[in-house]
Amino acid sequence: xxxxxxxxxxxxxxxxxxxxxxxxxxxxxxxxxxxxxxxxxxxxxxxxxxxxxxxxxxxxxxxxxxxxxxxxxxxxxxxxxxxxxxxxxxxxxxxxxxxxxxxxxxxxxxxxxxxxxxxxxxxxxxxxxxxxxxxxxxxxxxxxxxxxxxxxxxxxxxxxxxxxxxxxxxxxxxxxxxxxxxxxxxxxxxxxxxxxxxxxxxxxxxxxxxxxxxxxxxxxxxxxxxxxxxxxxxxxxxxxxxxxxxxxxxxxxxxxxxxxxxxxxxxxxxxxxxxxxxxxxxxxxxxxxxxxxxxxxxxxxxxxxxxxxxxxxxxxxxxxxxxxxxxxxxxxxxxxxxxxxxxxxxxxxxxxxxxxxxxxxxxxxxxxxxxxxxxxxxxxxxxxxxxxxxxxxxxxxx
Amino acid sequence: xxxxxxxxxxxxxxxxxxxxxxxxxxxxxxxxxxxxxxxxxxxxxxxxxxxxxxxxxxxxxxxxxxxxxxxxxxxxxxxxxxxxxxxxxxxxxxxxxxxxxxxxxxxxxxxxxxxxxxxxxxxxxxxxxxxxxxxxxxxxxxxxxxxxxxxxxxxxxxxxxxxxxxxxxxxxxxxxxxxxxxxxxxxxxxxxxxxxxxxxxxxxxxxxxxxxxxxxxxxxxxxxxxxxxxxxxxxxxxxxxxxxxxxxxxxxxxxxxxxxxxxxxxxxxxxxxxxxxxxxxxxxxxxxxxxxxxxxxxxxxxxxxxxxxxxxxxxxxxxxxxxxxxxxxxxxxxxxxxxxxxxxxxxxxxxxxxxxxxxxxxxxxxxxxxxxxxxxxxxxxxxxxxxxxxxxxxxxxxxxxxxx
Numbered sequence: 001x002x003x004x005x006x007x008x009x010x011x012x013x014x015x016x017x018x019x020x021x022x023x024x025x026x027x028x029x030x031x032x033x034x035x036x037x038x039x040x041x042x043x044x045x046x047x048x049x050x051x052x053x054x055x056x057x058x059x060x061x062x063x064x065x066x067x068x069x070x071x072x073x074x075x076x077x078x079x080x081x082x083x084x085x086x087x088x089x090x091x092x093x094x095x096x097x098x099x100x101x102x103x104x105x106x107x108x109x110x111x112x113x114x115x116x117x118x119x120x121x122x123x124x125x126x127x128x129x130x131x132x133x134x135x136x137x138x139x140x141x142x143x144x145x146x147x148x149x150x151x152x153x154x155x156x157x158x159x160x161x162x163x164x165x166x167x168x169x170x171x172x173x174x175x176x177x178x179x180x181x182x183x184x185x186x187x188x189x190x191x192x193x194x195x196x197x198x199x200x201x202x203x204x205x206x207x208x209x210x211x212x213x214x215x216x217x218x219x220x221x222x223x224x225x226x227x228x229x230x231x232x233x234x235x236x237x238x239x240x241x242x243x244x245x246x247x248x249x250x251x252x253x254x255x256x257x258x259x260x261x262x263x264x265x266x267x268x269x270x271x272x273x274x275x276x277x278x279x280x281x282x283x284x285x286x287x288x289x290x291x292x293x294x295x296x297x298x299x300x301x302x303x304x305x306x307x308x309x310x311x312x313x314x315x316x317x318x319x320x321x322x323x324x325x326x327x328x329x330x331x332x333x334x335x336x337x338x339x340x341x342x343x344x345x346x347x348x349x350x351x352x353x354x355x356x357x358x359x360x361x362x363x364x365x366x367x368x369x370x371x372x373x374x375x376x377x378x379x380x381x382x383x384x385x386x387x388x389x390x391x392x393x394x395x396x397x398x
Numbered sequence: 399x400x401x402x403x404x405x406x407x408x409x410x411x412x413x414x415x416x417x418x419x420x421x422x423x424x425x426x427x428x429x430x431x432x433x434x435x436x437x438x439x440x441x442x443x444x445x446x447x448x449x450x451x452x453x454x455x456x457x458x459x460x461x462x463x464x465x466x467x468x469x470x471x472x473x474x475x476x477x478x479x480x481x482x483x484x485x486x487x488x489x490x491x492x493x494x495x496x497x498x499x500x501x502x503x504x505x506x507x508x509x510x511x512x513x514x515x516x517x518x519x520x521x522x523x524x525x526x527x528x529x530x531x532x533x534x535x536x537x538x539x540x541x542x543x544x545x546x547x548x549x550x551x552x553x554x555x556x557x558x559x560x561x562x563x564x565x566x567x568x569x570x571x572x573x574x575x576x577x578x579x580x581x582x583x584x585x586x587x588x589x590x591x592x593x594x595x596x597x598x599x600x601x602x603x604x605x606x607x608x609x610x611x612x613x614x615x616x617x618x619x620x621x622x623x624x625x626x627x628x629x630x631x632x633x634x635x636x637x638x639x640x641x642x643x644x645x646x647x648x649x650x651x652x653x654x655x656x657x658x659x660x661x662x663x664x665x666x667x668x669x670x671x672x673x674x675x676x677x678x679x680x681x682x683x684x685x686x687x688x689x690x691x692x693x694x695x696x697x698x699x700x701x702x703x704x705x706x707x708x709x710x711x712x713x714x715x716x717x718x719x720x721x722x723x724x725x726x727x728x729x730x731x732x733x734x735x736x737x738x739x740x741x742x743x744x745x746x747x748x749x750x751x752x753x754x755x756x757x758x759x760x761x762x763x764x765x766x767x768x769x770x771x772x773x774x775x776x777x778x779x780x781x782x783x784x785x786x787x788x789x790x791x792x793x794x795x796x797x798x799x800x801x802x
Contacts, residue, residue: 136793151790152790152791153788153790153791153792154791154792154793154794155787155791155792155793155794156793156794157794163794166781166782166794167784167794170784358590359627359637363585363590
């Protein structure tokens with residue numbers, strides 16, 4: 001008997017993509033033809049890179065490259081398994097020990113990515129009868145992690161500890177566990193969560209604290225040791241989560257905290273248990289990145305010198321750079337269309353920076369988000385500033 | 399480009415599709431002014447309907463045309479990049495004059511009043527004509543009385559946007575100011591706002607004649623609302639429809655009903671709770687208060703006395719409320735059955751507030767005016783509610799009592 005085809009099983013793939021293209025919503029991926037260097041070749045054009053997360057330019061550091069090459073030569077290209085079965089190499093545990101020392105916590109654990117850390121660990125920390133209290137501007141990977149829990153969720157106003165305390169007061173009576181979760185450095189505005197105050201109020205109510213320090217790791221605090229060090233509360237945040245893919249210049253997620261946390265996390269996080277472990281080259285480079293941060297303070301220093309200079313000059317030109325306290329410097333444009341236009345023109349001028357538009361930010365607060373790199377020279381910054389000045393005047397922003 | 403902005407599942411595709419004319423997308427906007435709106439307010443009257451002569455004698459002057467023209471000027475200063483608009487209006491003071499005064503002359507005039515001095519009947523007659531004009535939106539200038547006249551004819555067939563010019567503006571169709579109204583119109587034309595339910599409210603005329611000034615909920619109209627966005631990728635967002643958000647709220651409330659099987663749940667009035675109740679297969683009264691026990695309706699459209707006897711019979715009661723109207727009232731406007739005695743018996747801790755995120759964005763305060771200073775003080779002391787804005791999702795919203 002012949003079967004009549006009832007439906008076209010995959011027609012939606014093309015239909016939905018075509019719809020995105022029609023509305024200009026598809027990703028037009030730009031291709032890096034060089035490394036992720038301060039001067040990079042993107043789509044055949046040399047540009048000054050102002051939208052990578054490679055804050056310290058460590059991805060190009062000779063010691064990291066050497067660490068990767070030597071680890072690959074010694075231990076091979078892949079790890080052969082998930083961490084839990086046969087994929088934990090001595091190299092991985094070495095990175096974890098060194099990371100705990102760097103973060104001044106009792107212990108640490110490496111995940112495959114930052115996303116895997118958030119989406120794997122958060123749903124294990126809370127469940128039915130618990131509540132997650134989250135800053136309204138938290139990053140998408142936190143939101144996804146929270147969606148996977150059966151816990152209730154409450155949102156507090158951005159960086160507003162008084163608002164957070166109201167939620168805590170309400171939650172105190174009703175729930176078993178309370179988890180407060182926040183970005184450390186917020187990636188849209190470059191502002192910092194008041195972690196010292198959050199920890200204080202959390203302790204009063206017996207709530208856990210979890211910070212996603214992806215943009216703070218390697219950037220804020222003495223020697224770039226992150227948000228715990230920034231507020232001198234090392235070891236007091238229950239979960240310090242971060243990533244090796246930004247300032248550390250490699251890839252991989254991390255958590256730092258107590259030994260109890262680490263024991264719990266690797267036994268319960270499905271993302272950790274069910275993904276292959278990092279190849280030796282990744283672990284070798286991670287180890288070298290920690291080495292560099294511990295022994296070469298000039299990179300963090302340089303990042304901040306560049307940041308201060310760039311912000312000051314932008315302000316002198318008359319640009320609004322928002323509330324940023326970090327190397328993420330937004331250049332507020334206002335209208336979304338104008339922000340996109342400025343980004344396009346900057347690229348033509350040789351500066352690569354991303355527009356951030358509604359609804360990621362308020363309708364009248366569309367901006368270009370610049371991310372500083374320690375490898376940029378003063379001359380590079382002046383070049384970028386000149387482009388901003390010229391185009392800012394053309395588009396009547398300044 | 400790298401930024402993705404995906405608008406999927408906009409509330410009601412049919413009602414947001416623009417009219418196609420001569421190959422180009424032209425938005426057809428109805429424009430209607432109630433020329434006498436607001437005149438009573440300036441001279442201390444609580445409305446203008448039926449008291450126009452008295453208002454004039456007291457020195458009232460027309461303000462609606464000026465307000466409408468101010469909104470249009472604001473709009474024109476913003477609208478350089480919006481798609482073309484065809485204005486469909488009424489003659490003279492009922493629309494064309496204001497449009498003309500800001501240089502919009504290419505209008506379709508579809509209604510002319512018989513007399514110089516217009517009445518509520520003119521508003522209704524004009525709407526009878528306007529409703530047949532395939533409009534994408536009806537912009538009007540007036541107050542709560544004007545809104546009711548319009549809704550009595552157009553119902554939910556056309557979304558409304560009110561330029562505030564009346565004595566009372568409790569209905570959810572109004573922009574806060576003329577400038578805010580212009581901005582809403584501008585964003586609507588750029589397709590970044592959507593259509594949703596808004597409450598139509600006005601003074602309770604029966605009570606008013608008896609000397610009391612209380613606001614009642616009259617019904618639901620379509621208005622322009624802020625869409626709710628969810629992040630679907632690193633830099634991409636989807637706007638979810640108002641109905642989808644309310645579906646989530648309904649699921650949450652369904653769980654609550656299950657979690658507290660021996661509690662009586664009172665469903666308050668308004669569009670959001672009406673939607674939720676219907677989703678839960680309860681035969682709910684849009685304008686009234688209903689009682690639900692073990693997921694079954696036990697009393698419908700109850701008055702204060704019935705409420706008092708219900709809360710006596712059922713010792714444990716939870717009260718579901720949602721902010722209604724333009725100002726976000728949860729108590730004191732549109733639900734007078736919930737008297738201070740009823741609220742006190744239920745207890746503040748047993749009030750559950752639900753609202754769509756777009757509603758909270760529009761009215762970031764919960765307003766309370768129970769008429770009992772002591773009870774209002776209790777709300778003021780509590781200071782805030784955890785408002786349910788999604789499935790198992792809540793946020794802090796401040797309470798403002800009647801000291802405004």
